[in-house]
Amino acid sequence: MSIEVNNESALPADEEALARLGRFLLDALYVHPEADLSIILVDEDAIEKLHIEWMDLPGPTDVLSFPMDELRPGSPGRPTPAGVLGDIVLCPQVAAQQAETAGHSMEDELLLLTTHGVLHLLGYDHAEPEEEAEMFGLQRHLLSDFLGKDAPKETRS
Helix, strand or coil: CEEEEEECCCCCCCHHHHHHHHHHHHHHCCCCCCCEEEEEECCHHHHHHHHHHHHCCCCCCCEEEEECCCCCCCECCECCCCCEEEEEEECHHHHHHHHHHHCCCHHHHHHHHHHHHHHHHCCCCCCCHHHHHHHHHHHHHHHHHHHCCCCCCCCCC
């Protein structure tokens, strides 16, 4: 499994923690051990450009996910095929604002957003209420297991 983390933003982040979380999530969701995942941290201007280009929405956002091989979660006896899971783009500046509002650290917010992004890469969505309940429930469960404590609360839907 290749998990690459690149911090291109002006804010420091625990890149090793993000990589550990990525490994944990892919293992927990039975993604093939040879799958590739890229996590990129960028500034507000860079994520705003991507947000406009790919979502046709103005302003910076917290996380964007770009799936590549359309992998889906596997099962204990049947992991996903090997492939490129895709890219997650995070904005630490937006994460810091959301963390302050939610009352937890920016690092916790980045972990939450990474979990959210991986679930999007694996086909989860939250456009409909039942999808949101499933995705956010799984997100809380996975992040709580990784942290060994309650997961930080989601600050957006």
